[in-house]
Structures are given as C-alpha cells and as structure tokens.
Amino acid sequence: METHLIALDWGTTSLRAYRLGPGGETLEERSLARGILQLDGSGDAAFEGALDEACGDWLDAEPGVPLIACGMVGSAQGWREAAYVEVPLDAGRLAAALTPIETRRGSMFWVIPGAIQNGPLPNVMRGEETQVFGLLAGLDEDERDEPLLIGLPGSHSKWVTVENGRLGRFQTFMTGEVYAALLGHTLLGRTVVPCEAFDAAAFEEGVRVARSDDGRGGPLSTIFSSRTRVLTGGLRGESQADYLSGLLIGHELMAMAEVCQADSHQRIVLVGNSALCARYLWALEHSGFSTLSFAPQATVAGLWRIAERAGLLANQPADEVFACSAKR
Amino acid sequence: METHLIALDWGTTSLRAYRLGPGGETLEERSLARGILQLDGSGDAAFEGALDEACGDWLDAEPGVPLIACGMVGSAQGWREAAYVEVPLDAGRLAAALTPIETRRGSMFWVIPGAIQNGPLPNVMRGEETQVFGLLAGLDEDERDEPLLIGLPGSHSKWVTVENGRLGRFQTFMTGEVYAALLGHTLLGRTVVPCEAFDAAAFEEGVRVARSDDGRGGPLSTIFSSRTRVLTGGLRGESQADYLSGLLIGHELMAMAEVCQADSHQRIVLVGNSALCARYLWALEHSGFSTLSFAPQATVAGLWRIAERAGLLANQPADEVFACSAKR
Structure with a gap:
C-alpha cells in the first residue's frame, strides 16, 4: 500500500521507524539501536546514515514521502535543535513550529519541538508532547474537552494536565x-x-x-x-x-x-x-x-496527527493545509 | 607519655588509629587507606596485617595496651561481627556488649557493636553510636540530661534523639x-x-x-x-x-x-x-x-568513654571496672 508518511520516534538510545498508510495505519515498522547517542560518526552524515539504515529502502521506493520525527533528535545533541514551545499548547501550535531539515536525498524531514513550562522549576519534555496529542486524537469528541491527567511513566515520568484539548501544566519525576x-x-x-x-x-x-x-x-x-x-x-x-x-x-x-x-x-x-x-x-x-x-502506545498516532495538522501528508487536500496555517 | 588505650575508627574506606594518654588525650594519630573493603588478602591475617601497619610499633613499645574499635570492622564484612544492640541504650549497655578478638600478638582487641532500631523501617548505625557517646561525654553534667537531637551528616546522615543521656530513636537519610x-x-x-x-x-x-x-x-x-x-x-x-x-x-x-x-x-x-x-x-x-x-570530632572521645565504661583502660582502678560490670 502507498506510504503517506514516514514517522520516527528518535530518542537517546533507540530509533523506531513507521511506514504509515493513508489513514495513519502502520504498514511496516522497524526498531534500531540507533539513538542519537549511539550513532556512527557525528554531524549530518551520522544522522543521514542512521536514517538510511532505518528506512532507505522505503524512500528508494517512494522518494517523495515526507518524514516527521519526535524525541531527542530535536535536542541540542540531536540532528537539529527544535526550540521548545511553551505550554499551554494545542496540536496546531506544535505543528506550526516544526523544524525542517532537507536531507541529502531531497526529502523533507520535520522535527517536532519539545514543550517547556517556564517558572522557578522549569519543566521540559521531548517526545511526550507527541504521545499526549496521539492519545487525545484517539478519544471521543466529547471526552477530548474534559479535564484529564495523563501519566507517562518512564525513566523520567511526566504527569500532564490537559484541559480543552490543550497540553497544560506538567511535572517531571x-x-x-x-x-x-x-x-x-x-x-x-x-x-x-x-x-x-x-x-x-x-x-x-x-x-x-x-x-x-x-x-x-x-x-x-x-x-x-x-x-x-x-x-x-x-x-x-x-x-x-x-x-x-x-x-x-x-x-x-x-x-x-x-x-x-x-x-x-x-x-x-x-x-x-x-x-x-x-x-x-x-x-x-x-x-x-x-x-x-x-x-500502550500513542506516539505513532501523535506523529500522524501533528503531520496532518502541519499539512505534510502525501496527497493531503490543500484546504487542510490552509486551515492549519491559518491557526498558526 | 605512656599509652593507656589504642583507639581505632575502622570504616569501609579508611582506618584511623589514635594513641591515647592517661586522660584520653591523643598522643599520636594515623590515618591509612585500609578500610575493611581495602585490605590485602582476607580473613584474620588481612585485619592483623592492617592493624600492624597502623600501630604495630605502638604495640611493640607497650605490648599490653588494650585496643578498642568502632565502625564497619564489626559488620558482617568486618573482622568479627558485633551484633547490633537495640535502642534506647546508654554507654554502659554498649560497653557490656563488646566483642573481643585475641590478636596474634596476644593483645585484646574489642569491637563496639552498632545500634539498631527495630520496626517496620528498621534503622541501623555502626560508628555513629560511638560519636554520640563521645559527644555526650563532652557536655556539662546538667546539659547531659536535656533532650537533644544530634545530626551526623554524611553519606548516610543520621539524626539521633537523646533523652536522659540515652541514645533513643534515630533516622537515616x-x-x-x-x-x-x-x-x-x-x-x-x-x-x-x-x-x-x-x-x-x-x-x-x-x-x-x-x-x-x-x-x-x-x-x-x-x-x-x-x-x-x-x-x-x-x-x-x-x-x-x-x-x-x-x-x-x-x-x-x-x-x-x-x-x-x-x-x-x-x-x-x-x-x-x-x-x-x-x-x-x-x-x-x-x-x-x-x-x-x-x-567537629567525637569518635575518639566516644572510644575512650566506652573503653572506660568497660573497664579496659590500662591502670584503671578495679572499682571502676566493677561499677561498670554492676551496671550490666
């Protein structure tokens, strides 16, 4: 089936790549021990190399497919720093703040920024913001606006408050x-x-x-x-x-x-x-x-949703792109 | 000046030895990187070797001098396990619970037990109990019976409550x-x-x-x-x-x-x-x-005080020994 988006969850220790079909469904997925701290070499070439390893064949088969990524790939130690966006924020604001990288193949690779909560004890996240919007995309319309607390346990657990579909205050443990x-x-x-x-x-x-x-x-x-x-x-x-x-x-x-x-x-x-x-x-x-x-999983849905809001999807009607731009 | 006690603070990473005069004053001191986890070899020979390194010459000069030690030397990984004594306790109870080791030189080496507080969250200490009694020994008579909280900051901080001169409940951080x-x-x-x-x-x-x-x-x-x-x-x-x-x-x-x-x-x-x-x-x-x-320091005073209560001091009058035994 035709690929509409290549979605990447690129963290510190691993790189997960998903080939997504026209409705955002996963057609194929791969996981490599190619986190940003585990690459061969440094600079653009190291990231290009890992990307080729993960999905070079997908890009060979369908060269025009857009790529979107979340996680530490957008940190200061990543491929290109995607500056944090301050909370509260909705998917549109994240989608409007993607950092583009033109790969050597000519494909566009979009990096989702992390979220920041300024204050005496600043809080930051990279990757979890995408999971939050993936999770929200899966809720029924009427559930989406109810106050919700999302817990993302892990090496650094995040607790995120959601109101009216927006990612609000959050805590790190x-x-x-x-x-x-x-x-x-x-x-x-x-x-x-x-x-x-x-x-x-x-x-x-x-x-x-x-x-x-x-x-x-x-x-x-x-x-x-x-x-x-x-x-x-x-x-x-x-x-x-x-x-x-x-x-x-x-x-x-x-x-x-x-x-x-x-x-x-x-x-x-x-x-x-x-x-x-x-x-x-x-x-x-x-x-x-x-x-x-x-x-169990919300990252792929989040990557899809944000790409959609940014008007990146292959064959996406122009008015959806416009709708997203207008919200910026 | 004549040695009345050799006092040792023998922990995990270091061994400190003090040659004490008739009033408990330090005549000479040494510090070696011979903690119980840093000995050459194992078993009695390793501990005897470290002891000789620390104060063999003192013992050569005055062979009959008693030795007393506190700290991890009395743990399961130490020279001989000195079972914990339960709080609340006074110096007399500690002094009555010393574990003796006869060294190959024939000198007696006495190990002070640690303190334990049983309960749902058991607490233990080894070495700090000696500091507590050293500190109390330095207080004026009328201060000694007032409620006191002793803080011993360190890699594991201890907070010890003292009432009527007894080591009571304590916490570890x-x-x-x-x-x-x-x-x-x-x-x-x-x-x-x-x-x-x-x-x-x-x-x-x-x-x-x-x-x-x-x-x-x-x-x-x-x-x-x-x-x-x-x-x-x-x-x-x-x-x-x-x-x-x-x-x-x-x-x-x-x-x-x-x-x-x-x-x-x-x-x-x-x-x-x-x-x-x-x-x-x-x-x-x-x-x-x-x-x-x-x-700044209370260990030496504590070692001296406990040795005194146990009747170990060279030339100690017999009635003091008896007084101590009677309190057991």
Whole structure:
C-alpha cells in the first residue's frame, strides 16, 4: 500500500521507524539501536546514515514521502535543535513550529519541538508532547474537552494536565532513573539478588509504606529500609528491587497528587510500557484513584496527527493545509 | 607519655588509629587507606596485617595496651561481627556488649557493636553510636540530661534523639550517597561543570526551593530543576552541584523535622566534617532552628568513654571496672 508518511520516534538510545498508510495505519515498522547517542560518526552524515539504515529502502521506493520525527533528535545533541514551545499548547501550535531539515536525498524531514513550562522549576519534555496529542486524537469528541491527567511513566515520568484539548501544566519525576542509579551505584544494590519474577507483594508493601506514617521521612529516608529489611530478615534479597520500586512509585504518586491537585475522581490515563504502567495502575488504584485507563502506545498516532495538522501528508487536500496555517 | 588505650575508627574506606594518654588525650594519630573493603588478602591475617601497619610499633613499645574499635570492622564484612544492640541504650549497655578478638600478638582487641532500631523501617548505625557517646561525654553534667537531637551528616546522615543521656530513636537519610549517585550516574551530571569553589547562593536557593511550595513535588521531582535551570540559563553549570546539594539537604531537613517532631526550639548539635556541617548549619538556621551547635570530632572521645565504661583502660582502678560490670 502507498506510504503517506514516514514517522520516527528518535530518542537517546533507540530509533523506531513507521511506514504509515493513508489513514495513519502502520504498514511496516522497524526498531534500531540507533539513538542519537549511539550513532556512527557525528554531524549530518551520522544522522543521514542512521536514517538510511532505518528506512532507505522505503524512500528508494517512494522518494517523495515526507518524514516527521519526535524525541531527542530535536535536542541540542540531536540532528537539529527544535526550540521548545511553551505550554499551554494545542496540536496546531506544535505543528506550526516544526523544524525542517532537507536531507541529502531531497526529502523533507520535520522535527517536532519539545514543550517547556517556564517558572522557578522549569519543566521540559521531548517526545511526550507527541504521545499526549496521539492519545487525545484517539478519544471521543466529547471526552477530548474534559479535564484529564495523563501519566507517562518512564525513566523520567511526566504527569500532564490537559484541559480543552490543550497540553497544560506538567511535572517531571526522575523515578526510573533514580531507581536505576540507587540499585547500580549505591549500597542498596549490594544486598539485591537478581530475580526475573516480579514480586507483587514486595512492590505493594513498598507503596503502602510510602503512603503510611512511616513514609513521612520521604524517599531519601525510606529507601534505606530496602537494605535494613534484608539485613534483619524481613525481606528477601530477591524481593528488594520490587520493594524499592514500590517505595519510589508510592512517593511519586503522593507528591504528584499534591502538586497536580488531583483528587480521587480525577480522570487519569497512563501511556507507555505495559509492565511499568501496570505497576503505576496498581499503585494509583491503591492510592484511591478510581477513573483509570491505559494506552500502550500513542506516539505513532501523535506523529500522524501533528503531520496532518502541519499539512505534510502525501496527497493531503490543500484546504487542510490552509486551515492549519491559518491557526498558526 | 605512656599509652593507656589504642583507639581505632575502622570504616569501609579508611582506618584511623589514635594513641591515647592517661586522660584520653591523643598522643599520636594515623590515618591509612585500609578500610575493611581495602585490605590485602582476607580473613584474620588481612585485619592483623592492617592493624600492624597502623600501630604495630605502638604495640611493640607497650605490648599490653588494650585496643578498642568502632565502625564497619564489626559488620558482617568486618573482622568479627558485633551484633547490633537495640535502642534506647546508654554507654554502659554498649560497653557490656563488646566483642573481643585475641590478636596474634596476644593483645585484646574489642569491637563496639552498632545500634539498631527495630520496626517496620528498621534503622541501623555502626560508628555513629560511638560519636554520640563521645559527644555526650563532652557536655556539662546538667546539659547531659536535656533532650537533644544530634545530626551526623554524611553519606548516610543520621539524626539521633537523646533523652536522659540515652541514645533513643534515630533516622537515616541517604542524602550524601544519593547526591553522588545522581551526579555520577544520571542525566543530571551531564550539565555539571566541575568547580572547586562553593557557590553559597546556589546552595541556599536549593534549600529555599525545597522548603517552598515548589518543593511539594519532593526530591524525585525537584532534582530535575537542577538540569532545566541550566538548560534555560537560570543556573550556571558550575553552580549546579551546589544547587542540587541544597535541594537534597533542604528536603532532608523538612522530612527530619516532621519525623523527629523537632520544633524550632529543639536543641541540635551537629557532629562531623566541618564543610558539610557548615551546609547543614546554614540550612537548619534558615529552617527556623535557633539552638544549634557543632562538634567537629567525637569518635575518639566516644572510644575512650566506652573503653572506660568497660573497664579496659590500662591502670584503671578495679572499682571502676566493677561499677561498670554492676551496671550490666
């Protein structure tokens, strides 16, 4: 089937390429270990090389197809810096701020900017803004305007408030990266016994402790219990990592609810890796939130939606392009 | 002058040896990079070798002198495990629980046990208990029985409540180790420009943010601002580490005050490294605490006091030994 868009999710460690058909459906996809910090060489040539590896054959077959990308490829360390756009913002404002690169093949490669929230504690995202608009595109018309809190768990979790279809205030929690640094580079890792199986009870106990009176010491304090419980026989080394994960996620959710002023009726959608989202869903449910849902993937839908708003799609009628330009 | 005790502070990375005179005064001291994880070989021979390196000549000169040690030398990875003693405890209970080792020279080497606080989040210390009793030994008689909070900043900060001269409940905050792991092993380190000079203003801003409404997100969230402030030009790379230090210490003190139920009149004494204690003193003062003092060193005094309570001192009158035994 004819390709209407090549969509790329180009992060720090990986490059995912999607060949999309006329309705945005994925015709073919590829994943390469060609994140922006893992390229051969440097400069334009390194990015061109990785792009050819990912989808040179698609471009050979249909040379005029437009390309759009989100993620760290638009950072200062990426191919071309796409300056952050300030929140609140809608898909149109993002679409109006794409950074173009003319590739050596002559194809246009469009980079989606990240989002920034200025203030005393500035917050930034790159890639998650595309997931947010992908998720919103999949909602029913009447759901789209209702207040919504979107959680994107990961190495840096983002919590994004959405009102009237616009990406509003957001928070970052470095939970995933802190977890990895604690296990890999502090005393806590010494008593951990590696274990593939997920110990749900240990995870749940961690969440419970973070939410209890004992959790008032905050993560800098409670994490020490992941070691002392092993030393005193209250926790197996095989369960320590899941207990620590529960502690950190529990603390994240307590603080998130406070900062995002989320009450138990808050509608929350999680987007991302299923196993990680399952942990967050469990913890949210046990934190009293009742209106929860989950979407495993929203990046491709977001890339498609933003390309559409920017009038990039192959064979897109001119009036849609105009409509988008007018909104700029 | 005659040696009455050889006192050792034997931790994970270093071994400090003190030759003490009849009143506990330091006649000579040495510091070696012979922590328990940095010995040549293993088992008794490795510890004997390090001990000879540190003070073999002292023992040659006065073979009968007793030795006493605190710190990780009494851990499961140390020379001989000295089981934790549960709080609350006084110096007498510690002195009654020393673990003896007969060295190959025939001298007795006594290991001070650590302290444990059992409960849902168990807390342990090894070495700090000796500092606490050293500090208490230096107080006036009438001060010793007043409620006191002792802060021991470090890679794992300890906050110890003292009542009626007894070591009571205590908390651990892994602030120092978390700080090092964040700078060395997360994205936060990437924007740091190494700098010898201390940026007091950046540190103070970190403390202020942690205590402000913006700090409600907790350390998992606020730490991200140490990167984004650099990205957005609000903080120099040279100041990032001190800002991050201020954030973490600010969060630690907020949580400590809550968990230790410390109000602004709480009498607080800090013990330890001067530069680090200076940061904590500044942060405590700006957190509203008014009764603050500082002691740079308390380990030697603690080793002496516990040896005295145990009746170990060379030429100690028999009635003092008896007095101590009776209290066991």
